[in-house]
Amino acid sequence: MQFFKTKKGRLWTWLLVLLIGGVLVWGTHHDAAIYHDPIMQVTSVRTGATTKETDDFHNVDAQTKQTLQGKILNGTYKGQRLTVTNTYSKSGAMDQRYRIGSQLFVVVHERSGDTLTATAKDMKRDTPLVFMIWLVVGLLLLIMQFSGFMAFLSVAANGVLFLMAILLNGSTQGAQVLWIFGSLAVVFAALTLWLVLGANRQMLITLATTLGGTAFAIVTALLVFHFTHEKGMYYESMQYVTQLPRPLFLAETLLGSLGAVMDESTDIISSLFALKRERPELSANQVFKSGRQIGSTIMGPLINVLFFIFVADTFPMAMLYLKNGNSWGYTFSMNMSMGVIQSLISGIGIVLAVPLASFLASRFMEKKVRA
Amino acid sequence: MSTISALGLILLILMILVGGKAGAQSFLALILNFGLLYLAIVLVAFQFSPLIVTLVVGMLVLALTIFMSSGDDLSSTVAFIASAAVLVVLVILIVPVEHWAMVQGFGPEDSEDLEGLSVLVGVNFVQVTTATAILSTLGAIAEAAMAISAGLSEILEQHPQVTLKALLGDGIAVGKQIIGTTFNTLFFGFFGGFLALFIWFTGVHYSVGEILNDKIFVSEILMILFAMVSVILTVPITTWVMTRAVAGQRKRAVKGQEKQE
Known part of the structure; x- marks a missing residue:
């Protein structure tokens, strides 16, 4: 605590937080191994035909098919290449448009012959989440220093209590x-x-x-x-x-x-x-x-x-x-x-x-x- | 009488009893803010760009909230300029993060509520979700900016000759006091709102990995984090705007004296 109050100490702490956070953000981008569900990284995208859709209320939207090629990053199918089709709409309320480099969860079906078939499930989102937490902690320490740390601690403590209460409620x-x-x-x-x-x-x-x-x-x-x-x-x-x-x-x-x-x-x-x-x-x-x-x-x-x-x-x-x-x-x-x-x-x-x-x-x- | 009007009436009476004219004014500001929020939704439904609507409505909400509550001219003006600046910085941060996290629209948890609704409505939902995140932090930005500028203007009143550098330090000191409690307001406010969702997650036995990548969960947590960033940024930005305003005032005062001489 005393160390934290000197100018040099604060600088070092801040640099340390910056570094650890950077490593964590980088880490979540490469953490597929700790997930149970298979994750695919997209290496190429072929965009198919776009169809115009009009609903009963004259709302006009467009749906586009895309064919994604990529490889599995984890689990039993690790390293295998596969092709997944996906449909996205212009508005995107319930669907996603994937791009080259996107990581997504897929459901792999039983192999038929030599090729794996799979369907896209959802986007992997932990990297932006950790990035934002890192940004908040970094800014807090930079601007508010020690009291920023205390503010964060109280939020974290309340978060743990909140989680315990929810589990208790569930039981x-x-x-x-x-x-x-x-x-x-x-x-x-x-x-x-x-x-x-x-x-x-x-x-x-x-x-x-x-x-x-x-x-x-x-x-x-x-x-x-x-x-x-x-x-x-x-x-x-x-x-x-x-x-x-x-x-x-x-x-x-x-x-x-x-x-x-x-x-x-x-x-x-x-x-x-x-x-x-x-x-x-x-x-x-x-x-x-x-x-x-x-x-x-x-x-x-x-x-x-x-x-x-x-x-x-x-x-x-x-x-x-x-x-x-x-x-x-x-x-x-x-x-x-x-x-x-x-x-x-x-x-x-x-x-x-x-x-x-x-x-x-x-x-x-x-x-x-x-x- | 419906529950909403009964509760609204009680709130109005209490606000007048406690705050007098200022209380009535705050209540009016609250109603106008609701009107602006609803207007924003209607405009987006009429195919106006969600981001532009949010920026315009956001500025109006900030102006309304800040100028309709009691405060001296200097601190209100400073609070408004600073909160508008924070709003712009926030938009610059939220837009790329929302595109990156792709948390737009609805998740599988919403399917029951969406039954019978067409979701292909031709409105860009990335922008709608961005707009939602921005709107939900507006109140917090206004409150923090007002608290800091009011604190600083009180210091200026007591020590009119304080140096600009000392004022900068004072701003951070005032900020330290309010940041802890404001974080609590945000934490409880948001978590109170998401209680049902979190109970859902534990009830349906989502794995930790599923929760951390869930569209709705990430979108809600990002909203809290955006609000926290905006409150943190409000501290130095408001302080800086205040020192600029005071520097300008002092320069004008010196010039005025020279003219008189």
């Missing part, structure tokens, strides 16, 4: 999803705040605000669901649902709003602690007032952050609905309404956290904040 067949992710939220918040603030009174106040704000939002949502009889909520429009949708939806909303409420309460409470440090003569009421003022300037942009995360994701599907002749209203209901409801519930949590943070900070802050 209970999803019956306890809300309880699992509800208690996970408490652990998430405590761990993250401990990493960011350390174990002290400020952290405890922030934790209480975070949990309180999120809990208020969920309770409000449940009350509203009860009184409106969930009118206009289309659980069937949720994607990838494999278990009871309602608790899953609540768990998603709970997790989604947790981060933003935590972000906000950290900001408000640390500003209030700093304020009290500079001007210890401020009364609890004055502290409460400034907390409300700080909070009301940051709540809007924060709700926006979550809104774009929840709703922008539905862009491709919503566009497809419109292209398939659905009305604007139906497209909204079937794609965006659940995301909007999630943003609204999170928004309620974010707004409620403002008075809560200001109140808790103003009452439970030490009389004299240590510098």
